[in-house]
Amino acid sequence: MTFDAHICQNGHVTYPGHTLCPECHEPQTDTVDLADRTGEVVTWTTSTATPPGVRAPNTIAIVEFDVSDATDGGDDSVRAIGQVTEDDDVETGDAVEPVYAEELRDPEAGIKEPASQGWDGYRFRPVQ
Amino acid sequence: MDVAVIGASMTQFGQRDAWIRELIAEAGEACLADAAVAPDEVDHLYVSNMASGEFEGQGGIMNALAHDLGLMPAYSERVDQTSSSGGAGIYEAWQSIASGASEMTLLVGGEKMTHRTTAEATDVIASITHPVEYKHGVTLPSFAGMTARHYLERFDAPRDSLAKVAAKNHANGVDNPHAQFQKEVDVETILDSPIVADPLRLYDFCPITDGSAALMFCPVDVAEEYTDDYAVVSGIGGATDTHVVHERDDPTVMGGVVESGKQAYEMAGIGPDDVDVAELHDMFTILEFLQMEGLDFADHGEAWKDVEAGRTERDGELPINTSGGLKSKGHPLGASGVAQGYEIYKQVIADAGPRQVEADTALACNVGGFGNCVITTIMEASQ
Numbered sequence: 001m002t003f004d005a006h007i008c009q010n011g012h013v014t015y016p017g018h019t020l021c022p023e024c025h026e027p028q029t030d031t032v033d034l035a036d037r038t039g040e041v042v043t044w045t046t047s048t049a050t051p052p053g054v055r056a057p058n059t060i061a062i063v064e065f066d067v068s069d070a071t072d073g074g075d076d077s078v079r080a081i082g083q084v085t086e087d088d089d090v091e092t093g094d095a096v097e098p099v100y101a102e103e104l105r106d107p108e109a110g111i112k113e114p115a116s117q118g119w120d121g122y123r124f125r126p127v128q
Numbered sequence: 129m130d131v132a133v134i135g136a137s138m139t140q141f142g143q144r145d146a147w148i149r150e151l152i153a154e155a156g157e158a159c160l161a162d163a164a165v166a167p168d169e170v171d172h173l174y175v176s177n178m179a180s181g182e183f184e185g186q187g188g189i190m191n192a193l194a195h196d197l198g199l200m201p202a203y204s205e206r207v208d209q210t211s212s213s214g215g216a217g218i219y220e221a222w223q224s225i226a227s228g229a230s231e232m233t234l235l236v237g238g239e240k241m242t243h244r245t246t247a248e249a250t251d252v253i254a255s256i257t258h259p260v261e262y263k264h265g266v267t268l269p270s271f272a273g274m275t276a277r278h279y280l281e282r283f284d285a286p287r288d289s290l291a292k293v294a295a296k297n298h299a300n301g302v303d304n305p306h307a308q309f310q311k312e313v314d315v316e317t318i319l320d321s322p323i324v325a326d327p328l329r330l331y332d333f334c335p336i337t338d339g340s341a342a343l344m345f346c347p348v349d350v351a352e353e354y355t356d357d358y359a360v361v362s363g364i365g366g367a368t369d370t371h372v373v374h375e376r377d378d379p380t381v382m383g384g385v386v387e388s389g390k391q392a393y394e395m396a397g398i399g400p401d402d403v404d405v406a407e408l409h410d411m412f413t414i415l416e417f418l419q420m421e422g423l424d425f426a427d428h429g430e431a432w433k434d435v436e437a438g439r440t441e442r443d444g445e446l447p448i449n450t451s452g453g454l455k456s457k458g459h460p461l462g463a464s465g466v467a468q469g470y471e472i473y474k475q476v477i478a479d480a481g482p483r484q485v486e487a488d489t490a491l492a493c494n495v496g497g498f499g500n501c502v503i504t505t506i507m508e509a510s511q
Binding site for chain 2: 014015016022042043044045046047048049050051052053054055058060061062079080081082083092104105110111112116117118119120121
């Protein structure tokens with residue numbers, strides 16, 4: 001599995017990808033894998049009132065990754081959202097790294113059709 | 129064509145025994161009576177509702193309502209724009225009159241939610257998120273927690289200022305007989321309540337609610353046949369922001385609020401200083417700050433200072449959420465934007481009872497998702 005952000009010919013980068021680049025409306029033709037990069041926590045929350053099939057409490061963070069090496073003079077960074085690894089705490093500005101998880105929530109418990117989307121992905125673990 | 133509002137109604141909000149069909153029929157019937165409009169005079173019917181299918185398994189509720197009120201053969205349509213379905217219904221109703229397609233339009237918003245657990249209702253609402261958000265268990269309250277943390281850290285705003293929004297709106301709700309909660313809640317209680325999405329606590333969030341509200345629209349020249357006291361929809365705008373919330377350049381700016389506000393101000397030919405009273409979508413306390421700033425009532429990062437100074441209280445310079453807001457009224461999704469319209473209509477026709485403030489011009493901002501879709505409406509007194 002990869003943790004792909006998507007890039008158009010003008011160097012705009014988004015996570016997740018879109019049919020057309022929201023910035024310039026060109027197709028997104030390239031990707032950059034965030035899985036091996038270190039990001040920085042922009043903000044976070046610990047949610048106690050979680051929906052069916054979601055761990056409680058559920059700490060979630062928005063994380064910014066430097067991708068300036070992959071965009072040929074385009075966007076410098078891209079943001080992603082995800083759970084923080086079990087039993088870990090984060091603060092704004094902390095460095096974190098993606099860690100793969102096979103199942104982020106129980107696909108059978110929520111309102112969405114299980115087959116309609118993927119349920120694996122990356123959690124964020126503080127870099128020691 | 130200038131569009132008028134000639135009648136309004138609102139059911140009791142809260143935990144109701146009634147199901148969605150009964151709730152919207154209750155508000156619809158009351159609105160016909162309030163406007164003194166006969167069922168066969170209605171040309172268009174719009175029903176604002178986010179999720180009657182998901183909550184209750186009932187589809188086609190515009191048709192159900194048309195039949196229950198005897199509105200056939202009026203054109204009917206269900207309007208879904210998530211939490212801003214009610215505002216979107218105002219937009220549709222305004223369009224129907226402004227375009228000349230209808231001479232009398234009934235808008236009813238409603239939602240039935242409380243038969244579901246909080247976790248289930250939260251999941252229905254979280255279904256609007258992108259799959260990369262949903263799989264992590266991201267909910268609307270968690271967006272609010274992350275945004276509140278960012279706002280407080282970045283602008284060095286005190287945590288108390290968010291609690292003061294909740295305390296103010298609960299105080300206003302005491303005088304709203306339709307509100308789910310008609311009691312004051314002090315700042316200390318709010319700050320001691322259980323954490324829901326850190327740093328936000330239980331009282332930073334609106335409750336889960338059943339309820340319905342309605343408005344009647346017609347051209348201004350038709351309105352005069354019915355009443356001297358009507359409101360004019362002088363400005364309205366609607367705009368959409370990103371689906372994926374973290375893709376926005378600035379987490380503290382809701383583009384849909386800014387754009388819909390600009391459109392509404394421009395159409396009305398007024399600016400933020402001309403607004404006498406406003407209903408803002410306080411689904412979470414932090415949203416009141418973001419809307420105050422997006423609508424230019426306050427500078428970016430400064431709204432909390434106005435709340436601290438009491439400027440937004442009922443006797444302040446710009447009263448916000450005289451109705452009690454979603455905080456005390458409750459938030460029956462599809463009904464909320466229509467209920468905001470009910471409050472600003474009542475304010476500009478000077479029929480808001482103990483909640484009345486001096487108001488010729490009133491604004492309502494209805495936020496769908498976490499700012500994903502937004503409708504801003506301005507109403508002015510007819511005379």
